[in-house]
Amino acid sequence: MSKTVQKSRLSRSRTRSAWLFLAPMLLTLAIVAAWPLGRTIWFSFTDASLDLMGEARFVGFRNYLEYVAWGDGEGQYYGLLADARWWRSVWNTILFAVVSVSFETVFGLIIALVLNQQFRGRGLVRAAVLIPWAIPTIVSAKMWAWMLHDQFGIINDMLQTIGLIAEPIAWTASPDTAMVAVLMVDIWKTTPFMALLILAGLQMVPGDIYEAAKLDGVPPWRVFRKITLPLIMPAVLVAVVFRALDALRVFDIVYVLTPNTDATRTMSVFARENLFDYDKFAYGSAASTLLFLVIALITITFIMATRMDLEGKRS
Amino acid sequence: MATVELKNVSKSYGTVEVLRDINLELEQGEFVVFVGPSGCGKSTLLRMIAGLEDITGGELRIDGQPMNDVLPAKRGIAMVFQSYALYPHMTVFENMAFGLEQARLNKAEIRERVEKAAKMLQIEAFLDRKPKQLSGGQRQRVAIGRAITCDPRVFLFDEPLSNLDAALRVDTRLEIASLGKRLPDTTMVYVTHDQVEAMTLADRIVVLNGGIVEQVGTPMELYERPASQFVAGFIGSPRMNFLNGTVAAAHGAETYGIRPEHISLSPDAGDWRGRVILTERLGSDTFVHVEVDGVGPVNVRIEGRSEVHANDEVHLTPDPASVHLFDAKGRPIPG
Numbered sequence: 001m002s003k004t005v006q007k008s009r010l011s012r013s014r015t016r017s018a019w020l021f022l023a024p025m026l027l028t029l030a031i032v033a034a035w036p037l038g039r040t041i042w043f044s045f046t047d048a049s050l051d052l053m054g055e056a057r058f059v060g061f062r063n064y065l066e067y068v069a070w071g072d073g074e075g076q077y078y079g080l081l082a083d084a085r086w087w088r089s090v091w092n093t094i095l096f097a098v099v100s101v102s103f104e105t106v107f108g109l110i111i112a113l114v115l116n117q118q119f120r121g122r123g124l125v126r127a128a129v130l131i132p133w134a135i136p137t138i139v140s141a142k143m144w145a146w147m148l149h150d151q152f153g154i155i156n157d158m159l160q161t162i163g164l165i166a167e168p169i170a171w172t173a174s175p176d177t178a179m180v181a182v183l184m185v186d187i188w189k190t191t192p193f194m195a196l197l198i199l200a201g202l203q204m205v206p207g208d209i210y211e212a213a214k215l216d217g218v219p220p221w222r223v224f225r226k227i228t229l230p231l232i233m234p235a236v237l238v239a240v241v242f243r244a245l246d247a248l249r250v251f252d253i254v255y256v257l258t259p260n261t262d263a264t265r266t267m268s269v270f271a272r273e274n275l276f277d278y279d280k281f282a283y284g285s286a287a288s289t290l291l292f293l294v295i296a297l298i299t300i301t302f303i304m305a306t307r308m309d310l311e312g313k314r315s
Numbered sequence: 316m317a318t319v320e321l322k323n324v325s326k327s328y329g330t331v332e333v334l335r336d337i338n339l340e341l342e343q344g345e346f347v348v349f350v351g352p353s354g355c356g357k358s359t360l361l362r363m364i365a366g367l368e369d370i371t372g373g374e375l376r377i378d379g380q381p382m383n384d385v386l387p388a389k390r391g392i393a394m395v396f397q398s399y400a401l402y403p404h405m406t407v408f409e410n411m412a413f414g415l416e417q418a419r420l421n422k423a424e425i426r427e428r429v430e431k432a433a434k435m436l437q438i439e440a441f442l443d444r445k446p447k448q449l450s451g452g453q454r455q456r457v458a459i460g461r462a463i464t465c466d467p468r469v470f471l472f473d474e475p476l477s478n479l480d481a482a483l484r485v486d487t488r489l490e491i492a493s494l495g496k497r498l499p500d501t502t503m504v505y506v507t508h509d510q511v512e513a514m515t516l517a518d519r520i521v522v523l524n525g526g527i528v529e530q531v532g533t534p535m536e537l538y539e540r541p542a543s544q545f546v547a548g549f550i551g552s553p554r555m556n557f558l559n560g561t562v563a564a565a566h567g568a569e570t571y572g573i574r575p576e577h578i579s580l581s582p583d584a585g586d587w588r589g590r591v592i593l594t595e596r597l598g599s600d601t602f603v604h605v606e607v608d609g610v611g612p613v614n615v616r617i618e619g620r621s622e623v624h625a626n627d628e629v630h631l632t633p634d635p636a637s638v639h640l641f642d643a644k645g646r647p648i649p650g
Contacts (some may be wrong), residue, residue, distance in 0.1 A: 058635070209401070211394075212396065212400040212401075213413075214388070215366075215367075215387045216413055216414035216417055217386070218414075218417055225402075226413075230404045231403065
């Protein structure tokens with residue numbers, strides 16, 4: 001009897017110290033994440049504006065959706081959910097996320113497979129591949145903006161020199177190419193990150209099973225499809241979720257490379273515009289809240305659909 | 316169904332030569348063990364037979380056909396790895412069937428072969444499990460099963476027992492021995508650093524040291540007539556006593572070798588007198604470590620229990636018929 005009492009006292013003290021160690025992180029998270037998020041959600045239900053934040057009044061769902069009757073039996077829907085510009089930015093964001101993450105995964109996988117081979121100068125190549133990822137986004141976006149410049153950009157010059165295009169293209173200004181430009185820069189920048197995460201997964205695959213496959217006479221493509229791919233899939237899926245989370249809240253590349261274009265305005269850019277440029281703080285808060293919900297929904301759906309092993313139970 | 320011949324086979328990595336002029340002829344159905352200390356090249360030699368390492372000199376023939384440039388899968392071999400090398404994401408059945416699918420056998424035949432091998436190794440109950448749900452011994456049986464399904468001409472084992480605990484190692488060793496009996500036509504090549512495995516499993520042992528073959532022979536030939544001081548020291552447990560100085564000089568040798576089991580111990584009379592330093596009691600045997608006056612430390616093996624204790628004075632008598640004499644280069648001097 002006394003033994004169980006002792007044991008439970010020990011486990012109580014362990015629980016206490018566990019909470020003690022967790023407390024600083026929980027406190028920090030509460031201050032930098034929970035509080036701002038809560039404030040944003042609150043503001044989305046008010047009529048707050050930048051200069052009158054203190055006097056914000058609760059207005060219900062008006063920022064999201066409101067039916068205004070004109071008195072003659074007709075009326076109109078207002079609010080975020082009835083805003084075509086918002087839905088355009090939702091579409092832009094999802095398009096951006098799906099295309100960029102898909103390309104980054106494929107390119108990242110190819111690069112990781114190459115970097116996983118033994119060859120002379122591998123260390124140097126591994127470091128060099130990371131350069132795009134190491135450059136701050138603002139810097140690389142500005143750099144690409146110059147390279148993609150319609151009159152003085154080197155990209156147009158090169159394409160014209162080899163005869164692929166006759167006239168210079170206004171890559172970032174033209175609505176037809178703005179999204180392509182943003183995607184190109186993001187894929188260039190983020191593929192190394194993807195490659196690195198997948199490379200880590202590849203290095204977890206024990207080498208001896210490749211020898212077993214050699215003795216089994218398995219051709220290389222089948223080795224990749226039947227052995228390598230299934231074994232690195234958990235790592236790839238985690239990398240995809242990481243990148244998808246990033247891509248869904250993309251802001252800096254778009255804001256620097258193609259400001260003020262319907263063709264590339266993402267949810268984050270939309271929220272910022274309303275929060276600060278248009279002084280529609282409450283409306284921007286509603287957009288931020290929806291952005292949060294959309295990201296949460298997509299992430300949870302993806303994790304459930306791929307039955308991702310987040311707790312490491314199956315590995 | 317196969318003979319394996321190695322003719323002047325050597326292996327170098329750049330300028331480093333790890334195997335030199337290996338000449339061996341393995342007969343069909345023979346169980347041959349490559350044994351030697353770590354770094355002697357035994358695993359490399361096995362991997363060269365498997366085709367996982369290039370042969371940089373000499374020739375390998377299986378059933379008389381040159382194999383140097385033949386792909387591993389076309390050599391008619393199967394291999395069991397030390398680390399099992401099972402495909403972690405596949406079930407036991409899939410692991411065993413994977414190689415057969417490559418060989419384009421039909422589903423019914425694959426199932427039949429896998430089930431036959433599983434029955435032989437008593438792993439039928441695990442066919443739907445993944446490797447990580449199995450114990451080390453079960454995994455190694457699956458790895459052996461995977462090799463059996465391929466119906467190889469030559470069966471290669473690369474230290475298959477090293478990752479198992481002591482009790483399992485003995486059980487699995489017996490299984491491998493009985494496997495050798497049940498597949499009488501299959502040539503078995505087995506690599507180990509453990510001379511007990513070598514002695515118990517082998518029809519013939521190949522002792523490798525520093526990239527060359529020290530001796531090839533049956534376990535008893537190696538035990539009774541070691542071709543070098545290295546083999547004499549490597550084969551047999553506990554290790555042979557090697558004595559230098561006056562004892563050796565009296566026989567006109569550099570080194571005088573006598574196995575612990577070939578020395579008798581008496582409390583009052585014998586050729587050598589000494590003091591007991593330590594006794595190790597195993598129940599079935601007792602190892603007595605004696606500091607012999609003017610000779611040096613000598614290990615004696617006594618069957619059953621022994622009542623000698625540390626610091627006791629004892630007398631030792633080596634069996635003259637079991638003495639091995641070696642010259643300065645470690646070559647045996649015929650006695």
